[in-house]
Amino acid sequence: MTVIHLHNLTKRYRGRRGDIIALGDVNLCVPEGEFLTIRGPSGSGKSTLLLTIAGMIHPTDGKTVVNSTDIYAVSGRQRARFRAENIGFVFQMFHLVPYLSVLDNVALPTVLLPGRIRSHEARELLASFGMSERLTHKPAELSTGERQRTAVARALVNHPRLLLADEPTGNLDPDNSAQIFEYLADFHHQGGTVVVVTHDPLVERYAQRTVSLAAGRLISKEAG
């Protein structure tokens, strides 16, 4: 089954000197259970592509089908709900809520799903990430590695089918980077689909396929 299907995906921004093409006619299929890496120089459109797949950047043209849902054909509210239920997102800058504890940060996405808030699941997830001692700590009290582990736990707490990660190890040392890729690989081994934008060579150990972007266009497809 295809988890991501991008068809002629185009994103143009209006600039003073004409349109800027952030993504141009991108066609990409990601089957369920794949670990895909996206590479490319700065400004090539990698983050735009990831945020478009996440339903946060409305494309100018083309189709974005995720888990069989054309995500830009539904309302903003439905898209937000879809994102909460199906997609986990990890950012380079962690983006944890500064005033919530580690546990509350991880449990936060479960607020949006029906049923009870899954604090116990958040707790278990954090324990498996070696964060049991940090449950009540605030993000400012954590090391960068711990922050990213918290962010990964938050991305996984709703059991998404798709995990998107934008330079998840960009701010980490090699040990912490390896650990983060291990967590992504674990998710992948459990049947999850992973799409990572990264420059980190470590990812080659885990990625099944790597695609490259240049000036918003997908220029190569290579086996991982």
Add this chain to the structure above:
Amino acid sequence: MWSLRLLLREIGHRFPGFFLGLLAVVAAVALYVGLETMGRASYRETKRLMRNLGFNLLIVPEGTDMADFWTADFASGDMPEQYVRRLAETPGMLADHYVATLQKKVLWEGREVLLTGILPERSAIDARKKAPMGYSIARGECYVGYAIAKSPGIEPGKTINVLGKDLTVARRLLEDGSKQDIRIYAHLHDVQDILDMKGRINAIEALHCLCAGASLPDLKQQIAKVLPGTHVTELRDIAAARSETRKMVEQHVELIVAVVLVVCAAWIAFLALLNVRERRQEIGILRALGFGSGHIAALFLGRAILMGLLGALAGFFVGTAVAMHYGPDMFKLTFSAVRPPYDIFIPTLLVAPLIAALAAMLPAVIAISQDPAVVLREE
């Protein structure tokens, strides 16, 4: 529940900003409550002071030549004394404090004096019992004007004979600079006896109520129905002074409250804008996690509502305490009537959060319309 938790945690995290907003609401509400309390006291005080200016309505028999009246200071005609009772017992009248008088210029001890009979004041049947505005003279007693009181032998407790009737001097009046200085006041029934005019009066003085909608034409119509054959005159100077002073007091308070509300709302809006700017990333991440516009707006509006509610609660008690502390010193006549304005407690608790929410509306809209993708790509 989680929204409240997020709200409270955020407030705890950025407490100085919240506290500054809270302080503004406390100050605004305290000022409003203080001004309202003082305004009411000031209104009562002004009312009392204005009332002390005297009656502002005169009811005389129809056909009275007002030119003669002002020359002589009394009406030549007369009317039944029972009119005053009829007037006081008619519900819904736009006037109060009815005093029946009978006045005549008489020769006493070789000089012209104004002999004035006064019946103790009657309050309107549907009005709250109030202190009388004019003199209340017992039978057999009299009050003498300043010019008369200078005559030898006019001492309190002494008896004087007025046209065959003995009256005890109960009070010598202070100099007034008006015709009061040549009056001898006595009970109406004593004066009726002296003038042989039993059951007759020649004027009723009253106080026209200056509350909203109580116009003079309306009152004249009322009186014409109840007392046919009478003529109503407004003592315009006194009425105008009362009316203008009251309006001025009310307008002053309204203006100050309006200015304070606008400044407070602007301050809350400014702080909410700062809060939105500070929380751009947080809004972005909440969006990325799937939080909708309603959730995001609720966080900002909820913050403002909580600020308004807490500020109103604290402001009410601060304002009341200040007013209760300084009020009695400021209002000498009505100090006992300076009371906490409990009737505006609930409205204040409702309106302050509403105004705070309205002030935070624009920042909340800005927060909702912020593009999360732009924020999340910023590093």
